[in-house]
Amino acid sequence: MSEDRELDVVVFGATGFAGRLVAGYLAGHALGGVRIGLAGRSAQRLADVRARLGEAAAEWPLLVADSADPVSVAALARAARVVVSTVGPYRVHGLGLVEACAAAGTDYADLSGEVLFIRDSIDRCQDVAADAGARIVHGCGFDSVPSDLGALLLHHAARADDAGDLQDTTLVVTALKGGVSSGTLASMLGQQDEVRASAERRQVVQDPYALSPDRAAEPNLGDERDLDWVHYDGDLRMWVGPFVVAGINTRVVRRSNALQGWAYGRQFRYREVTGFGTGPAAPMLGAAASAALKAAEAGLGFGPSRALLDRLLPEPGQGPSEKTRRTGLFRIQIHARTSAGGRYLGTIEAQGDPGYAATSVMLGESALCLALDRDRLPDRAGVLTPATAMGLALADRLRSAGHTLAAQRITQ
Numbered sequence: 001m002s003e004d005r006e007l008d009v010v011v012f013g014a015t016g017f018a019g020r021l022v023a024g025y026l027a028g029h030a031l032g033g034v035r036i037g038l039a040g041r042s043a044q045r046l047a048d049v050r051a052r053l054g055e056a057a058a059e060w061p062l063l064v065a066d067s068a069d070p071v072s073v074a075a076l077a078r079a080a081r082v083v084v085s086t087v088g089p090y091r092v093h094g095l096g097l098v099e100a101c102a103a104a105g106t107d108y109a110d111l112s113g114e115v116l117f118i119r120d121s122i123d124r125c126q127d128v129a130a131d132a133g134a135r136i137v138h139g140c141g142f143d144s145v146p147s148d149l150g151a152l153l154l155h156h157a158a159r160a161d162d163a164g165d166l167q168d169t170t171l172v173v174t175a176l177k178g179g180v181s182s183g184t185l186a187s188m189l190g191q192q193d194e195v196r197a198s199a200e201r202r203q204v205v206q207d208p209y210a211l212s213p214d215r216a217a218e219p220n221l222g223d224e225r226d227l228d229w230v231h232y233d234g235d236l237r238m239w240v241g242p243f244v245v246a247g248i249n250t251r252v253v254r255r256s257n258a259l260q261g262w263a264y265g266r267q268f269r270y271r272e273v274t275g276f277g278t279g280p281a282a283p284m285l286g287a288a289a290s291a292a293l294k295a296a297e298a299g300l301g302f303g304p305s306r307a308l309l310d311r312l313l314p315e316p317g318q319g320p321s322e323k324t325r326r327t328g329l330f331r332i333q334i335h336a337r338t339s340a341g342g343r344y345l346g347t348i349e350a351q352g353d354p355g356y357a358a359t360s361v362m363l364g365e366s367a368l369c370l371a372l373d374r375d376r377l378p379d380r381a382g383v384l385t386p387a388t389a390m391g392l393a394l395a396d397r398l399r400s401a402g403h404t405l406a407a408q409r410i411t412q
């Protein structure tokens with residue numbers, strides 16, 4: 001369907017903070033011969049971005065498209081085999097492009113961490129994308145690639161050992177250092193506003209299976225709410241507290257399980273937490289972090305503090321400095337028990353600010369994976385997840401790019 005396209009990959013939003021980083025990653029890492037284009041709503045700003053990308057990008061075509069103009073969006077969707085979008089907030093700007101890519105049979109990847117937007121995308125585009133053979137993949141950044149590939153690798157490791165299904169599986173963030181951009185803050189605030197304004201939307205966000213392909217068929221595993229306060233976890237033998245993006249990642253991982261026919265297991269209980277260790281300060285640190293998260297959430301809902309925050313937000317296009325991006329990092333462990341009593345440990349790590357340096361690698365490699373690794377991709381189309389759309393092919397690419405992704409048995 002999409003073999004005759006003018007381009008292999010086009011980056012929509014190339015003038016924004018994350019888009020510039022993704023374009024820069026592709027300019028530095030895509031092999032010669034991969035046809036890449038930059039898209040956005042201003043030809044001049046695109047030309048400025050391209051000029052700063054160096055020789056490799058000098059001939060890259062520029063495509064003008066505005067998310068508010070369906071004709072330009074449809075043309076964008078037909079121009080490339082893979083469209084990568086960093087035009088957010090996605091709930092404001094995203095759905096038209098997803099619909100256009102689904103209809104055109106064009107693969108699509110983005111950085112959305114917005115549950116409501118992804119739910120809308122599933123409801124509106126699943127059937128069209130599946131019929132047209134398009135892979136629509138949300139969450140190809142720090143939300144939710146480490147979580148989603150980590151769970152997949154654990155599943156494969158347990159399967160290879162004939163160790164049964166995954167059961168209690170907990171992702172623990174043991175180190176996280178980085179910054180945040182104006183675009184990410186705008187996306188978070190936008191979803192918060194929508195949730196506050198509508199009880200129905202609030203229910204969707206709170207549902208652990210919010211992104212399920214078949215909600216009625218999901219198992220009933222009791223209380224699966226995300227953690228909201230620090231406590232000592234006897235199984236992990238450390239203090240754990242909430243992880244700020246558990247609300248999106250857990251839903252994506254559960255969708256991956258369901259899209260694979262619940263291959264991880266029907267008793268797959270998945271959660272994500274921040275680890276605070278075992279030292280004497282751990283409970284205090286955990287309580288302080290949990291309280292800060294609650295205060296931030298409450299502040300977003302309180303008129304005067306919300307108005308102040310809106311005024312203090314950085315300008316669009318701004319984000320963490322080069323030094324913050326370079327010195328950032330993340331370290332994640334995923335602890336799993338299987339139905340046959342095996343214990344497994346997943347390790348996912350990368351140097352570089354998670355939301356921007358590491359994320360631009362993840363989205364850039366996702367684009368190349370969808371465009372170039374088709375023979376290795378799972379035979380699936382529709383609104384997918386990183387694990388179900390790209391799976392082990394993406395894990396291999398990220399390892400080659402210097403990220404650690406591993407899963408191994410630790411006891412009988």
Ligand SMILES: NC(=O)c1ccc[n+]([C@@H]2O[C@H](COP(=O)([O-])OP(=O)(O)OC[C@H]3O[C@@H](n4cnc5c(N)ncnc54)[C@H](OP(=O)(O)O)[C@@H]3O)[C@@H](O)[C@H]2O)c1
Pocket residue numbers: 012013014015016017018019040041042045065066067068086087088089090093111112113139141142143144181182183184185187188316317318319354355356359
């Ligand atoms: N999940 C993750 O790990 C992760 C990490 C990083 C970012 N993100 C997400 O990525 C998104 C972008 O973040 P960011 O920091 O790069 O934001 P940003 O700097 O504000 O960039 C937004 C981009 O969208 C473009 N845009 C805005 N309105 C448009 C329209 N009507 N038509 C076409 N393009 C339009 C802007 O173009 P102009 O230059 O013309 O204004 C700009 O290129 C956010 O939703 C954020 O949450 C997610």
